[in-house]
Amino acid sequence: QLLRAHVDRAPQVTPEFGREMAHSLLGVLVAFLHSFQRKVERFLEAPGEVPPPDGAPGRAIALANCCPPFRAFAERLAQFGHPESEEPRRQAHAALDRVTRACGHVLTRRLFEDLKPYFGKLMKRKWLTSSDAFDAIVMLITGFAQTLRPLHPEPHQVLVSELHRRVLIEYVRPLLQGRLVCTSAKARARVAARLGDEARQLRELFTRLDSASPWLDSVVPRLRELLVLEDTAALQMEVGALARDFPDVRRRHVAALLDARGLRAQGPRREILGVLQDLGGSEAEPGPPRHRTFFSELPATRPVRCLPFHLPRLRLPRRSPARP
Structure with missing residues (x-):
């Protein structure tokens, strides 16, 4: 004063x-x-x-x-x-900003420890038939939001927006890690239906929490479309839209999604992945500011393809014990 x-x-x-x-x-x-x-x-x-x-x-x-x-x-x-x-x-x-982020990290540390086992259950076979894990995630986040009431509106908005981003990163992570590989159009439809429903619930949840990052709401619907679209040209357009909304998406992320949808044919894969190259989305290209990053924090795990033959087992000669 x-x-x-x-x-x-x-x-x-x-x-x-x-x-x-x-x-x-x-x-x-x-x-x-x-x-x-x-x-x-x-x-x-x-x-x-x-x-x-x-x-x-x-x-x-x-x-x-x-x-x-x-x-x-x-x-x-x-x-x-x-x-x-x-x-x-x-x-x-x-x-x-750094003080606010440090405080936010402390506030959310315990929450993400509690969420970790439930995120670990997503995108698995049981996830398609049971909403228990996802319901627990929503319940924990809703309960956590109550602890933020004493926060001033400014840091509250920053923290909720960062929480929104991190929750969606953890939600999408298993999809890019190859936990589910669809082997038919029916399987893709089931996965897409679950993704669509849970994306809606996450959007409604973070709208209630006054997240200032509505740009995040489109990520799961975009990925869902990449699972259900059949036409190569339509998939190319969707990849272009994904790259427009999330400039840090890279070829490895889209390749992991194509693996998840079971697309192995090399011709269509090259055409779809070529969209990112045409748009300039190279691996070395600098990404957006941290508060707008998403895919850059998601390593995409590609499934290991086994060689079509068996390697002979090599036996190493046994060493005799060294003499004193």
Whole structure:
């Protein structure tokens, strides 16, 4: 409050004095925020300094709630219009973003430990006939959302959006790991139906939680289409749409999906995968900003093709024990 009062009075001396004072304070604020960020990260991550599990969420929420006032003050100082204020303003926001992410990591750590066994049951044979694992995932996320009520709206939105992204990454992961390989159109239809229903439930869940990342809602429907479409040209168009919505999708991801749908014919595969090459989606191409990454965090596991013959077993000569 005292600093705000001085900042507000400074332009009454001269506008130039007001700009210089605001710029100086912005530099001091940036130095403080860098120190604050480092101490928060050490406090939350160092095993010897982490509070007991029951107290960690409350402390992470309290630290995250410190960020909006600091962010607003940095914006206020930058608005005085000093020509060199943009860089310290950016640094202030970056430090606060890191604090918010660190707090979010602490808050979601236990949740993802609890979710892990249920994600491990997805995309398997039993998943097609039982919704138990997916229902447990939705229930755990819904319960977790209640613990976020004390969060300020700004970090709450950031955390929920990141939660949305990570949940969908874990949901899609088994599909790219070859857990299910469809051997018929009927099998593809069953998998697609389940994917469509669960995609709808996830969309509704994160809409209720006020996620600011609706761009994520299209990922599962896009992958579903790649399972059910039959025409090569239609599949090519869908791959193009997927690459447009998710610029970090790569050839290996689409190849894994073609494996999941049981498409082995090399001719159609080359035509479909060639779409990414035509669009410039090379493996080495830089991806989008972190908050818009998706497929870059998903390694695609290709099934190992066995050689069509048996290799002879090699017997190594037994070594005699070394003489003293």
